[in-house]
Amino acid sequence: MELTLVRNATLLLELAGKRVLVDPMLDDEGARPPIEGTRNPVPNPTAPLPMPAEEVVAGLDAVIVTHRHRDHLDGTAEELLPRDVPVFCQPEDDDALRELGVDARAVDDEVDWGGLRIVRTPGRHGTGPIADALAPVSGFVLGGLYIAGDTVWYEGVEATIERHQPRVAVVNAGGAEFAEGGLIIMGIDDVREVAARVPTVVAVHLEALNHCYLTRAAIRASLPDVLVPADGETLEIA
8 A cells, every 4th residue: 555645634545456535635835814713824725735736636546535624625626636536425525526527426334446445434523512513524444544534533433443443544633723622633642542553553634734733743752653744755554
């Protein structure tokens, strides 16, 4: 398996002979305003793409969109996504994606795609009223790879790991939060819980948005066994 971090939660996967794009955020650096209700009012994305957006969407076999927040599917991605490959998504996003003209394929529970089993998994994007406001979100399991999506550690993530026993988990670990209400994606303690249960953990969703405060350096210092790729870096995982 090859995993390339493009930026934020945008991944290019090479697995089972297929090239899969996950959560494309392809806008230019600074193209969007800061996220409202946050403490660091600088434009998003806060980091440039490490490669041209057109290169990211070239030669794809499929796309996975965990949910339609703009840091997972932005305007540039909506324009550039190929219209002739499946775009796997949660059922709540199916109609909106079809209106874009892409080949949206809602995953209620699981699907078999050319011999690759794709399972949709639950997520909780924060706690309390914030999680309710940001819902719905999903993760996906592809073979032995668990893409957790925008979630904190909670019983749904624990149950997913127990059920599927993934070899690799990709976690969105930027410690994102609003001015009030606590973390809306994983922080150090959340990632530690995943790392205690999954052999290989890859931390992404870092240093690309104005409300993500956890740095790569902090994760590496606290959790040295967790892989923390740079933007544009490719990991080869057995």
